Amino acid sequence: MSxxxxxxxxxxxxxxxxxxxSKHNILGESKASGARWAxxxxxxxxxxxxxxxxxxxxxxxGLESLSSLIRRMDKSVIGAELPMGIAGxxxxxGIDFAGMYRKVLARDKGSDAxxxxxxxxxxxxxxxxxxxxxxxxxxxxxxxxxxxxQKEFARNAQEVYGKLKSLGVxxxxxxxPSCTYTLRNLIPNxxxxxxxxxxxxxxxxxxxxxxRELQFPREVKVTYHDSCQLARYLGLIxxxxxxxxxxxxxxxxxxxxxxxxxxxxxxxxxxxxxxFPELSxxxxxxxxxxxxxxxxxxxxxxxxxxxxxxxxxxxxxxxxNVEVLDLAxxxxxxxxx
Amino acid sequence: xSIFTDYKKEIxxxxxxxxxxxxxxxxxxxxxxxxxxxLKKFPHTIKMAEEVREIKEKAIGEMEKLAQQAxxxxxxxxxxAYIAKTAxxxxxxxxxxxxxxKLIVKGKSMxxxxxxxxxxxxxxxxxxxxxxxxxxxxxxMNSRPMHITSPAIHVPKEDVARLFSRITGEDIPPDIxxxxxxARKLLREKYFQADIGMSGANVVxxxxxxxxxxxxxxxxxxxxxxxxxxxxxxGMEKLVPTFGDACKVAEVTWRYANYTVPSYVSLVSGxxxxxxxxxxxxxxxxxxxxxxxxxxxxxxxxxxxxPILRQALYCxxxxxxxxxxxxxxxxxxxFGDKYFAGIGAVWAAxxxxxxxxxxxxxxxxxxxxxxxxxxxxxxDTPEMIVEIRRLIAEGAGSPSF
Numbered sequence: 001m002s003x004x005x006x007x008x009x010x011x012x013x014x015x016x017x018x019x020x021x022s023k024h025n026i027l028g029e030s031k032a033s034g035a036r037w038a039x040x041x042x043x044x045x046x047x048x049x050x051x052x053x054x055x056x057x058x059x060x061x062g063l064e065s066l067s068s069l070i071r072r073m074d075k076s077v078i079g080a081e082l083p084m085g086i087a088g089x090x091x092x093x094g095i096d097f098a099g100m101y102r103k104v105l106a107r108d109k110g111s112d113a114x115x116x117x118x119x120x121x122x123x124x125x126x127x128x129x130x131x132x133x134x135x136x137x138x139x140x141x142x143x144x145x146x147x148x149x150q151k152e153f154a155r156n157a158q159e160v161y162g163k164l165k166s167l168g169v170x171x172x173x174x175x176x177p178s179c180t181y182t183l184r185n186l187i188p189n190x191x192x193x194x195x196x197x198x199x200x201x202x203x204x205x206x207x208x209x210x211x212r213e214l215q216f217p218r219e220v221k222v223t224y225h226d227s228c229q230l231a232r233y234l235g236l237i238x239x240x241x242x243x244x245x246x247x248x249x250x251x252x253x254x255x256x257x258x259x260x261x262x263x264x265x266x267x268x269x270x271x272x273x274x275x276f277p278e279l280s281x282x283x284x285x286x287x288x289x290x291x292x293x294x295x296x297x298x299x300x301x302x303x304x305x306x307x308x309x310x311x312x313x314x315x316x317x318x319x320x321n322v323e324v325l326d327l328a329x330x331x332x333x334x335x336x337x
Numbered sequence: 338x339s340i341f342t343d344y345k346k347e348i349x350x351x352x353x354x355x356x357x358x359x360x361x362x363x364x365x366x367x368x369x370x371x372x373x374x375x376l377k378k379f380p381h382t383i384k385m386a387e388e389v390r391e392i393k394e395k396a397i398g399e400m401e402k403l404a405q406q407a408x409x410x411x412x413x414x415x416x417x418a419y420i421a422k423t424a425x426x427x428x429x430x431x432x433x434x435x436x437x438x439k440l441i442v443k444g445k446s447m448x449x450x451x452x453x454x455x456x457x458x459x460x461x462x463x464x465x466x467x468x469x470x471x472x473x474x475x476x477x478m479n480s481r482p483m484h485i486t487s488p489a490i491h492v493p494k495e496d497v498a499r500l501f502s503r504i505t506g507e508d509i510p511p512d513i514x515x516x517x518x519x520a521r522k523l524l525r526e527k528y529f530q531a532d533i534g535m536s537g538a539n540v541v542x543x544x545x546x547x548x549x550x551x552x553x554x555x556x557x558x559x560x561x562x563x564x565x566x567x568x569x570x571x572g573m574e575k576l577v578p579t580f581g582d583a584c585k586v587a588e589v590t591w592r593y594a595n596y597t598v599p600s601y602v603s604l605v606s607g608x609x610x611x612x613x614x615x616x617x618x619x620x621x622x623x624x625x626x627x628x629x630x631x632x633x634x635x636x637x638x639x640x641x642x643x644p645i646l647r648q649a650l651y652c653x654x655x656x657x658x659x660x661x662x663x664x665x666x667x668x669x670x671x672f673g674d675k676y677f678a679g680i681g682a683v684w685a686a687x688x689x690x691x692x693x694x695x696x697x698x699x700x701x702x703x704x705x706x707x708x709x710x711x712x713x714x715x716x717d718t719p720e721m722i723v724e725i726r727r728l729i730a731e732g733a734g735s736p737s738f
């Protein structure tokens with residue numbers, strides 16, 4: 001990065017970039033703490049097909065705490081000085097972020113990463129054979145790409161590919177939309193002879209669902225929020241809807257216009273939430289409002305970023321009646337697994 | 338980071354401004370419904386938009402040749418045509434033509450806005466009237482446009498009424514009909530007193546030298562028809578090879594700007610003339626005696642060399658993308674520079690050469706990609722934004738970085 005660039009890239013983003021480069025995840029957490037969610041699921045660490053968990057779901061509590069803290073700061077008097085280095089905030093306010101994550105993760109070990117646990121159960125139940133690399137899972141580095149650090153992204157991409165190949169991986173089941181798009185579409189641009197087959201969780205579920213009976217525990221109105229990366233980048237618009245429509249007890253109610261490729265972004269894209277925390281929240285509220293107007297009791301989506309944003313949006317709207325759940329959670333409930 | 342801090346404050350003030358949000362949510366709703374019905378009524382538009390993309394792709398690669406060709410055609414039509422390499426050159430050509438102490442009536446032009454044309458003419462001691470209602474409001478408010486096709490999109494009628502009351506010294510009610518009539522009254526006589534009429538162009542046919550001017554108010558017809566001199570400032574990216582190409586570009590532009598058909602499309606190729614007396618061609622019949630067209634480069638041919646960023650030059654300026662941008666929906670044109678939202682970052686970098694502003698705008702884009710879905714010529718703004726960020730991070734690549 002040139003010196004001039006250092007002045008032009010918002011510091012929130014350079015903080016994330018440093019974490020990816022030095023710690024191989026967006027929060028700078030230790031890899032082992034991230035992989036803890038899968039401890040009791042008995043997934044093999046070596047397999048030709050692997051489940052790629054990504055950063056988003058694994059570090060949800062950490063990200064939530066961080067984002068709520070940044071938002072509070074952004075609205076406060078200190079916020080007028082934004083953007084400055086997040087590390088600078090830590091010093092100025094005497095906050096120990098790393099320690100805070102550790103506490104949050106220790107407290108919240110069970111419910112954190114629930115979508116991942118459910119996704120694994122669903123796939124197993126459908127007879128899909130796969131492993132999980134746990135603390136050896138590399139970070140796809142997507143944010144490096146979106147920040148503009150293409151050289152760093154390309155270097156990371158080659159490392160990711162080399163690592164996956166050396167571990168004998170041939171096929172990947174992705175779940176985080178951004179990681180899936182990166183592994184499927186961006187990394188191949190940086191690697192000669194890329195030969196990994198990448199599918200998204202929703203595609204795998206649909207392929208293996210067959211005529212299986214799916215029954216939601218209760219009658220419920222559900223709306224679906226398309227994540228930008230899943231709908232507009234990966235083109236997976238019908239797949240999640242087909243799954244939802246196959247579940248008895250679920251009535252899918254959708255927004256008039258803002259669905260599928262026209263879905264409104266939740267306001268949490270490409271590091272935006274780190275640069276414009278408060279604006280990002282305003283956009284989350286706007287999107288949550290659009291979805292609530294459908295009359296749904298549950299907002300289903302399929303992206304850790306969208307889940308965080310929409311939950312926060314509902315909280316700001318003081319709407320305690322509508323729940324936000326991941327598609328994996330819904331399917332798991334409908335399979336009773 | 339001081340510019341970023343200022344910029345962020347501007348953005349957040351806008352985001353907290355309930356009036357902007359209300360004005361925009363109304364505009365977005367009516368835009369979508371109008372466009373949907375316009376596209377339903379004229380379904381061939383979608384296919385035509387694909388054709389237009391191809392026309393633009395090709396034309397952008399040969400802008401200099403097309404500009405040359407258009408100049409020759411205009412000269413043949415007895416107009417005068419100029420190629421300005423830079424904004425300063427364009428301003429100098431116009432200043433030399435206009436001089437000082439003139440009354441000028443102006444149609445809305447983003448290209449004029451880009452180079453500060455109105456302010457420049459005023460500094461030279463001319464009196465300039467913006468005649469597009471939105472632009473007139475913006476001029477009188479001493480503000481800047483917040484949308485390409487609806488510059489005063491963020492100003493509610495109550496504010497317009499207050500403004501017009503101040504100008505006229507009368508008590509003007511916030512009734513849209515009355516407001517429109519007031520603007521008409523204020524501007525009417527100016528068209529006929531003016532020494533010069535100025536305009537931009539939506540698209541230009543290089544083979545015939547014809548400017549296409551799309552509008553609904555009728556102000557452009559008057560401003561370019563009544564005064565004795567018409568001067569047009571046109572960005573070189575507006576050139577397409579043939580008259581037929583230009584017709585397609587024009588139709589797609591207005592359709593995606595939410596019109597089935599606009600009230601007026603003026604085609605101007607030369608000065609007004611008559612041969613009715615003894616077949617002797619005489620210039621300056623009822624329309625302008627002089628017709629001047631300035632084709633401005635100002636970074637455009639360099640931008641055309643950039644494999645990803647050149648897409649910005651395909652833009653028809655229909656304004657459709659802005660209605661789909663979630664950030665624009667709460668900030669209006671504060672998210673942008675001379676041009677707005679994500680694509681505005683490219684223009685800030687390549688044309689205004691304002692790297693800091695370009696960076697600030699580039700990092701305000703969500704890269705959510707809904708603008709691309711709406712764009713008639715499929716401009717991939719997220720891809721351009723990532724490219725701009727790369728250029729910023731690497732500190733090289735374009736003359737402005």
